[in-house]
Amino acid sequence: MNQPMPVNQQSGQPLLDIQDVIVEYPARGFRAKPFRALQGVSLDVQRGECVGLVGESGSGKTTLGRAVLGLAPVTAGKVLFRGQDIAHANRATRRELAADIQVVFQDPYTSLNPSLTIEQILAEPLTVRKTHRADAQKRIRDLFEMVRLPADSGSRLPREFSGGQRQRIAIARALALKPALVVCDEPVSALDLSTQARVLGLFKDIQEQTQVAYLFVSHDLEVVRHISHRVAVMYRGEIVEFGDGDQVTARPQHPYTQKLFYAAPIADPDAQAQRREERHRLLAAQAP
Template identity: 55%
Template sequence: MNEKNLLDVRDLSVHFRRGSRSPALRAVDGVSFTVAERETLGVVGESGSGKTTIGRAVLGLVSPTDGQIEFDGEDITHADYRRRLGLSRELQVIFQDPYSSLNPTRTIAQTLSESLRSQRLSKDEVRDRSIAMLERVGLPATSADRYPSSFSGGQRQRIAIARALIVQPRLVICDEPVSALDLSVQAQVLNLLRELQDEFALSYLFVAHDLDVVRHLSHRIMVLYRGQIMEQGPAEAVYASPKHPYTRTLLEAAPVPDPVRQAERRSQRVRARDTTGPIPVAGCPFATRCPHATSLCHTERPRLEQTSAGTTVACHWWRDVSGETSDATAANTPLRLGDPVADSAVPHKSL
């Protein structure tokens, strides 16, 4: 995989005003990441974690409050309308709901040709390219003259993929592209995206709420909660050896075929949900839900630290949670679970 960074996002923040008397909503709060050429970065988190807002900021659909976005070495943080039009050939998006993103009054051929309007192509060339792309995503040539309503959800998502790739982009923002599909269709679309990535040398920013789905396609994973990075690193390392309590919560939320184990997971999620409360202003955003939270978690924002698994994690107590506590790390830790100050904080489960 090429090590050159195609996308470089530094300290990105996106805040939304909710009225003159209400504090701003910090949808994205100081997020930094990169996407290399031919790489897939999976962005995972619950609804409201800021993952879609990040994609919209990269596409220029929302204005960043702070930070910098570079695409292929060019600062596009505040690119104007004309530059964004030029970038549309290199930056494309696949939306969550393929039906709402397709014009029901236009044929598929008309929809695809719209993407090629800026290119100086004859009508025959546009149609040939449209049919070739439809066939590449697994649809017959006759699909070109039909309307979106005559296709299934999976077929419409294949059309959306064809529309995104027909201009030959370099980076594709995949905004929950399989969440509205059946499980069997999800697998087909994910396999198609992987094949197309290899064939067209694509980079993906893959947004989803399901860690299992993200793991299937991603080289690296970034876990978000309330606009902040909780954990990031190689996909297999994050999935097989999660260090942050929130990452573990996401894994526990995935259904398993064993009814006994599924019942255990459900009871754990209920207990975790009982600890919810207001989001701390200065501390960790997950502190009010975390069963391991202490007073330190409510007052000091944890920094991203390197782990032995090659990941980075923003948690004061990740060593305790993951069982990696040692004498060496204890000497460098300002506050430990079991200290009087820690025990005076909110109740937490024993580790």
């Protein structure tokens, strides 16, 4: 897969600016300390840029995405969207933000209402915004073309599509209101490798056409390498490395990122064996 097209880094205000965000969850038990999922995380996303957020399960990457969406409580810090702090936005503000901030979840089937046709699913956000019926129909046709689904898909139900096609439907729904930012929460991890490549290519093509920005959450360093302009690596609720996508994914500096790099499988058996040895060396060096 080709590398993502370069994005014009603007000298002005970032689209999304996360500043020293802390997320804590109450702990069970008398006088138990709250669990701190994020420990002062900061990163930014420019307009038209894809920032990859990578880490193992439990690293806090999904929590950060949920904090941007208002689905996780922000204990301290700021989440600035176009300069406005939305960390503690009320429901009315969140409804207004839905036109500008959307999400694509990991499982495309559970995120789609199984009893609605695809046309009804895509029309729902447009109806909420009181879009004229004729304009909504045109937008749905444009979305089918954008995500490369047959024009007659509207009358069918989600169960009639494959996993990759269902994820395309979920992407189309996220794009229905022409958002400025899409939070992608492990959007290809439930797909096979060949389907992953096609969906990643679709994400890149859509970004080139629309200049939408992505916060792309994944556990796979190889996946974010192909789509991200910059990559942030999370470990135990902190960002341990953040920089140019090529640098972070091909020449990582932090030991944790290096472990992720060496854990990624490659086709060459000799090179894979060498990677395995390097990973064991790193693990042994960091053992208590």
